[in-house]
Amino acid sequence: FGITTKGYPIVKGLMGKKKNTPILAKRPFEKALSILSEVQTPGDLEEAKKKIIKTIHSVNQIISKRNFELDDLAITVTLSKKIDQYDSWTQPLQAAVQLIQSFPDGEKPTVGSLISFIKTKPFKIETQSIKLSDRIKRSGECSVKPIQLAEKSDVDIPKVKELLKSTLLQLLDTIGISWEESIEGQKSLDSWFS
Numbered sequence: 001f002g003i004t005t006k007g008y009p010i011v012k013g014l015m016g017k018k019k020n021t022p023i024l025a026k027r028p029f030e031k032a033l034s035i036l037s038e039v040q041t042p043g044d045l046e047e048a049k050k051k052i053i054k055t056i057h058s059v060n061q062i063i064s065k066r067n068f069e070l071d072d073l074a075i076t077v078t079l080s081k082k083i084d085q086y087d088s089w090t091q092p093l094q095a096a097v098q099l100i101q102s103f104p105d106g107e108k109p110t111v112g113s114l115i116s117f118i119k120t121k122p123f124k125i126e127t128q129s130i131k132l133s134d135r136i137k138r139s140g141e142c143s144v145k146p147i148q149l150a151e152k153s154d155v156d157i158p159k160v161k162e163l164l165k166s167t168l169l170q171l172l173d174t175i176g177i178s179w180e181e182s183i184e185g186q187k188s189l190d191s192w193f194s
Helices: 023-037 042-064 091-102 157-174 179-183
Strands: 075-078 114-124 141-146
Touching: 023 042, 023 157, 042 157, 042 179, 091 114, 091 141, 114 157, 157 179
Parallel strands: none
Antiparallel strands: 075 114, 114 141
């Protein structure tokens, strides 16, 4: 991560720029970049840090109070294989199987299909009726739901907060913001002795 002399952020490889990052995590990342692009002096950086922390606290409140749109939490990926060619019970496969079960007369997800899902509390589904690879255990434990079937009550809030953290952590570490201290309010052991 860096800022060019013209104020443009260099963000190659950061999670916040990936296309499958949910909007609710992408927005504060982009806002932080915008704030940082205005920094000219060390004093500006300290003010920028305060604004970024405030932005993240605001998003954390939105998540905690479930004041979000489900679409803002959606992770969208492209299926890379046919349903029966997956060797493990991946989240995109979990969502695809649920869509097939819920809409048996609908178009079946296949290679190239876009699947949008949200992270949920664990639950089980019956997978016997779906042709899957023999390498996949038939437990049917799911950790996601397709956006078409999900409700706000399904959302696993701790997982969403962890996703927000992992999206922003690379950026925050670079500018000296500790997630634990500044966002979660936890003090480090060192701070007790200083």
